[in-house]
Amino acid sequence: MPKLQKSIQKRDALIRATITLVNNDGFHAAPMSKIAKMANVSPATIYLYFENKQDLVNKTYIEVKSTFTAYAFKTYSPTLSVTEGFELIWKRIADFKLKQCEEAMFLAQCDNTPIIDEPSRQEGIRHLQPLLDLWKRGKDESVIKPISDYLLYAYAINPLSFLMVAQQRGEFSIDKTHIEAAYQAAWDAIKV
Amino acid sequence: MPKLQKSIQKRDALIRATITLVNNDGFHAAPMSKIAKMANVSPATIYLYFENKQDLVNKTYIEVKSTFTAYAFKTYSPTLSVTEGFELIWKRIADFKLKQCEEAMFLAQCDNTPIIDEPSRQEGIRHLQPLLDLWKRGKDESVIKPISDYLLYAYAINPLSFLMVAQQRGEFSIDKTHIEAAYQAAWDAIKV
DNA sequence: ATTTAAAAAATGAATGTTCATTCTTTTTTA
């Protein structure tokens, strides 16, 4: 266990290296030695900051997810109308996924594989509460379809992950028009 | 290279074992020895059927993707109207993703990680052509929004993967009502 | 301010294990 002494930067470098290597090579081809090298650190040093490889990946996931949700809800306030609030959050999320694509790719990989353990996954989900609250309000006001939050997420938010992954692979390039069209499709899918 | 002599069943068992183990443990924790054991085969035998581990996973991916698309387009005919054709294909896809969840989970994992190599991924995409043709027709007839096929896929088809993964993890259980609602959301998202 | 020694942080080089793949032998098929 590390005393919180000196270097938050070293921890940060490790987290960043993990993101990059897992994105490019996959968990199975991202050895601790390579992560250490990319972070300019000895392999042994990793174990001063994290218990083991699983812990490193779990913590990376939670940290990235927090950054993501913090960004998504930064300018949101529950005093906004449901329609305005949704557009605001949706656009922040789109922004994050398309600009911080390293982080977003990492999340997509974690969310579709068993590399993260269950408790860490649960913790990640908890951060989305403000969006769920907004949806509840939307359903109460009959502005949003009365369907499960999973369906709402699948249709309103998750498509952005698919687009981001495609863009990242160079199959597709997203411009301002696409964003507007995507927003429209998201809203059409969930509005009453 | 295997002579096509005796056992297609042994090859099949290997493919199935790969799907199950990669689903449950991830590529990184699915060693050849475990795959062999689950398929009731010696590790050395794998190499009579596949060049190496990468080849095994690539071939598994292509095989599952083919099964998936064959199922999706089974009852489709280009003589149907765009609306009917889309509903038909969409429902077949939903059916596949929710009933053959092992296969669908495997595809979701491959589509969001770098475990499959680029040529195999490309080959997987090619199988979707009938759906792209339908969408082209839909756009020409102004029945479907004039937006990129990637956007259409992201909003009309991909959400099913998200729902399937959530269901598979036991977070959410999909019933007939959900399917109808999901179909409606998909159509609302892409129809003009 | 400078010195000093104890504690913390960091390191490179082991360690022991696990794994993909190959080798040699045995079994099955034609």
Next chain:
DNA sequence: TAAAAAAGAATGAACATTCATTTTTTAAAT
């Protein structure tokens, strides 16, 4: 009975993690 298929054991590389030292930091004493 020869060729193909399959097997189990062997091989060597790669890996996660630990170990034994060295370097850096902290702060108490001068």
